[in-house]
Amino acid sequence: MSLTAKQAEKANFESNKLAKRLRREVGQAIADFNMIEDGDKVMVCLSGGKDSFGLLDILLFLREKAPIHFDVVAVNLDQKQPGFPEHVLPDYLKDLGIPFHIEEEDTYSIVKRVIPEGKTTCSLCSRLRRGILYRVADELGATKIALGHHRDDILATLFLNMFFGGKLKSMPPKLVSDDGRHMVIRPLAYCREKDLEKWAEVRQFPIIPCNLCGSQPNLQRQQVKQMLLDWEKRFPGRIETMFRSLAHVVPSHLMDRELFDFPNLKVSGVPDPDGDHAFDPETFSDNSVIPLIPADE
Numbered sequence: 001m002s003l004t005a006k007q008a009e010k011a012n013f014e015s016n017k018l019a020k021r022l023r024r025e026v027g028q029a030i031a032d033f034n035m036i037e038d039g040d041k042v043m044v045c046l047s048g049g050k051d052s053f054g055l056l057d058i059l060l061f062l063r064e065k066a067p068i069h070f071d072v073v074a075v076n077l078d079q080k081q082p083g084f085p086e087h088v089l090p091d092y093l094k095d096l097g098i099p100f101h102i103e104e105e106d107t108y109s110i111v112k113r114v115i116p117e118g119k120t121t122c123s124l125c126s127r128l129r130r131g132i133l134y135r136v137a138d139e140l141g142a143t144k145i146a147l148g149h150h151r152d153d154i155l156a157t158l159f160l161n162m163f164f165g166g167k168l169k170s171m172p173p174k175l176v177s178d179d180g181r182h183m184v185i186r187p188l189a190y191c192r193e194k195d196l197e198k199w200a201e202v203r204q205f206p207i208i209p210c211n212l213c214g215s216q217p218n219l220q221r222q223q224v225k226q227m228l229l230d231w232e233k234r235f236p237g238r239i240e241t242m243f244r245s246l247a248h249v250v251p252s253h254l255m256d257r258e259l260f261d262f263p264n265l266k267v268s269g270v271p272d273p274d275g276d277h278a279f280d281p282e283t284f285s286d287n288s289v290i291p292l293i294p295a296d297e
């Protein structure tokens with residue numbers, strides 16, 4: 001069904017707004033965490049999913065506007081999963097006219113051989129993938145490795161760690177890799193998943209399905225995701241509030257003795273208007289939380 005002129009104008013307005021929001025959020029995350037510096041070579045890991053396509057697309061746009069110079073190289077790891085359409089990404093990247101590298105490694109066969117039927121394959125698969133991507137980053141001289149995780153991945157990981165791992169930790173926007181040799185960045189850290197879904201539609205990315213390996217979806221992650229969606233439906237705005245809490249940690253009000261020196265805590269004798277009331281329950285107004293990123297103008 002073709003759009004009327006008015007509908008087309010509205011759709012165009014909405015996609016411009018979305019583009020501005022996503023680019024602003026990525027720019028802000030890059031600045032807040034000093035993710036990219038002058039002279040960097042950023043290796044963007046492109047899986048063929050909506051998030052990594054969005055990441056590459058937005059980074060290429062920002063690179064043109066940035067006051068610093070950095071290079072981008074797109075890398076896809078072809079893990080030889082059955083039915084992987086190997087021409088899709090090279091065709092897309094050739095059209096973009098940017099440097100790219102497709103690394104072919106049959107990790108699929110290794111995983112199938114080593115992991116018994118019916119057991120989850122993700123942990124070995126991702127370990128193998130990680131090692132290969134680190135090697136490729138070295139070979140390409142990349143100074144940063146950019147991954148397409150977004151705000152909702154970060155929040156889901158926080159709850160996964162709390163529910164199933166007994167730890168208060170999430171997925172940082174910037175970290176040193178486990179081999180100690182690479183700087184990994186997540187420029188989409190402030191972006192909502194639903195915006196990236198819409199952006200993939202607007203930009204018509206040639207998405208590659210993510211179930212080619214035949215692995216069952218991670219049930220724990222799915223449960224947490226569903227729980228967050230339900231909360232957001234019942235109490236709109238909670239996702240934003242919870243996400244903001246990750247940037248406002250108060251170690252003195254948690255229980256980690258490595259983060260806060262509880263044994264040596266002393267009274268100061270100086271009143272503090274923002275200090276702890278100790279006996280009063282905490283109260284919150286509905287509008288007390290300022291979002292991490294200001295809303296659209």
Ligand code: SF4
Binds near residue numbers: 122125214
């Ligand atoms: S879903 Fe498949 S491709 Fe992804 S990590 Fe798990 S086994 Fe590997």
